[in-house]
Amino acid sequence: MIKRFAPVTKAMALLSLLLATPILAQTTTAPPTPAEDVVKVALDTSVGRIVLALDKARAPVTTANFLKYVDSGRFNGESFYRAMNFPGGGGIIQGGITSDGRKLYPAVAHEPVSQTGIKHVAGTVSMAAFSPGTAKADFFILTSDIPSFDASFAAFGHVVEGMEVVKAIQASPTSPTKGEGVMKGQMLDPVVKITRASRVKD
Numbered sequence: 219m220i221k222r223f224a225p226v227t228k229a230m231a232l233l234s235l236l237l238a239t240p241i242l243a244q245t246t247t248a249p250p251t252p253a254e255d256v257v258k259v260a261l262d263t264s265v266g267r268i269v270l271a272l273d274k275a276r277a278p279v280t281t282a283n284f285l286k287y288v289d290s291g292r293f294n295g296e297s298f299y300r301a302m303n304f305p306g307g308g309g310i311i312q313g314g315i316t317s318d319g320r321k322l323y324p325a326v327a328h329e330p331v332s333q334t335g336i337k338h339v340a341g342t343v344s345m346a347a348f349s350p351g352t353a354k355a356d357f358f359i360l361t362s363d364i365p366s367f368d369a370s371f372a373a374f375g376h377v378v379e380g381m382e383v384v385k386a387i388q389a390s391p392t393s394p395t396k397g398e399g400v401m402k403g404q405m406l407d408p409v410v411k412i413t414r415a416s417r418v419k420d
Contacts, residue, residue, distance in 0.1 A: 251275055258378070258418035259288055261313075263298065264411040265386050268359070269379035269418060270343050276334040277374035280345055280353070283326040284374065285417075287355055292321045293415035300358075301388045302404050308362020311387045312346060313412060315355040325352045331368040338367035341377040341384075359384050 255275035261268040274281040287293050298313035315321050328350035331337055338344060342360045344367065345353035353372060360367075361384060367373075377384060393407035 257281065257285065258420070259285070260414075260416055260418045261293070261380075261412055262414040262416075263383065263387070264413060265390075266383035267380050268377060268383050270375050271378045272343075272375035273334070273336060276336055277329050277372065279327050280329050280372045280374040283323070283353070284345075284357065286323060287315075288415045288417065291415075292355070293412050296412050297406075297409035298387050298412065299406050299409045300401075300404050301390060301392060301406055303388060304362065308340070308360075309388060310358045310360050310364070311384060312356060312358040313410075314346065314357055322354045325354050327351060328353070329372045329374070331371075331373060334373065336373040336375070338365060338371065338373055339363045339376075341381060342373050343375045343377065344371045344373040347371060361385060361388055 251273050252275065255273065257272045257274055259270045259272060261270065272281045272284060292315060293313075296313065296315050296317060298311050299316060300310075300312040302309040302312075325347075328347070330350070336342065338360055340360055340362050344358055344360070346356035346358050347353035347370075350370065350372075359377060361381075387406070387410050390406050390410060391408075392403055393405050394403055396405035396407060397403060
């Protein structure tokens with residue numbers, strides 16, 4: 219029997235707590251990554267395509283973990299299930315595996331922003347985790363700068379196509395009753411399906 223997982227997780231709760239911290243302007247970013255060290259991944263969703271550029275040079279462990287889910291087809295049929303919106307605009311969308319725990323690989327080592335230099339700015343893709351070293355499959359995309367995330371989450375790439383799709387997902391309807399505690403009101407209803415995740419060949 220397939221085990222169904224409620225989309226409310228400890229990782230989500232931590233995201234909510236961190237989002238409550240002050241948002242400060244970011245003025246520095248990592249230098250450009252050579253083209254040969256960038257891996258593009260397309261996330262085809264029920265509302266359009268998002269293309270991510272993953273940085274295998276600066277975040278090799280996190281990128282390899284994400285690509286393992288992509289290459290094995292484990293994201294196919296999963297969803298973006300959460301949208302957190304700031305009152306003044308911006309926030310995150312979150313997706314990952316919620317259908318079957320058997321699709322999850324073991325957690326991977328944490329690659330901190332202090333090591334990678336990949337900051338949490340608008341368009342960044344990062345791994346969701348309850349604490350450093352617990353990230354598995356869930357990930358989120360930022361629609362605004364959130365520097366407080368740099369201390370706890372492993373960023374590993376950014377959106378190069380489809381930010382309008384990311385923003386459309388963030389603007390999708392949420393349930394007023396689904397979710398627990400601070401997560402209530404952040405669960406997409408209906409979820410936005412990830413129909414296919416695949417590498418993009420230039």
